[in-house]
Amino acid sequence: MKNTIIIFASLTTLAIGENLLPEDFTRCRQKDAKLNDCLKGAVPDALRRMTKGIPALSVPPLEPLLVSGMNIETGAGPVVISQVYRNIQLHGLTDSRLTSYKADLKHYRLRTDSITPKMDFIADYVMKGRILVLPIQGKGVANITMVNLVVKHDLIGEPVIKDGETYMHIKDYKVKFIPERVILHFSNLFNGDKALGDNMNKFLNQNSDLVFNELKESYEKSLSSVFQDVTNKIFDKVPMNKIFPEE
Ligand SMILES: *[C@@H]1O[C@H](CO)[C@@H](O)[C@H](O)[C@H]1NC(C)=O
Helix, strand or coil, X not given: CHHHHHHHHHHHHHHCHHHCCCCCCCCCCCCCCCHHHXXXXXXXXXXXXXXXXXXXXXXXXXXXXXXXXEEEECCCCCEEEEEEEEXXXXXXXXXXXXXXXXXXXXXXXXXXXXXXXXXXXXXXXXXXXXXXXXXXXXXXXXXXEEEEEEEEEEEEEEEEEECCEEEEEXXXXXXXXXXXXXXXXXXXXXXXXXXXXXXXXXXXXXXXHHHHHHHHHHHHHHHHHHHHHHHHHHHCCCCHHHHCCCC
16 A cells, blocks of 8 residues: 555656646746846745745755755964864745846856845854964854845856756856854853853954954855755756746
């Protein structure tokens, strides 16, 4: 009985394979003179509909979005730290709005700017190093909050043809993070010494621009590959003309 259900389920998936993009997602037509305006509304709407993911496309839940890990080594300059983050949770992505959209589907290129009112990055961390003249080390939970985070996304795609259908595979996804303000909190710094930890957290926040600037590139790199994976979960499975209908 169980096998029958599984077979039936996979047949159904095959049969609707081309229409896997949920029905309630807004489609924007390729030839729409207002394609960019359409996408500006459709994409954040789709993000909100993906709060719990799309199991049929193996799109993970976006709220929170889980990231397995990230290692950061900054070598020179005022911030020299090695950091390991594990069990990362990103909160707030689905509250993003898009402020501009530039789609160039002929060249498989999408560029968009988004603003996220509050993005919390929560993770287990281990770190060791030096910030300005101060040594820093700890192992605990990190909470990095980016307030009014502007993200510039640049998606560079290429056509991939499978069974006569064209898919828009994203081969490169670049992001730039421009937060208005960053709030950092690391629990259990200095083996749990409360006075040292409180002072260091205060110091980090007084210098949050400097600290964030040193770490920004690593965050951008890690998160762009997460965004690329999520996008390709959809773009590699749903033909381009089912995402952006031709007529
Ligand atoms: C992380 O920090 C922000 C800003 O201080 C706070 O609003 C949020 O509740 C914190 N999250 C956790 C899980 O501690």
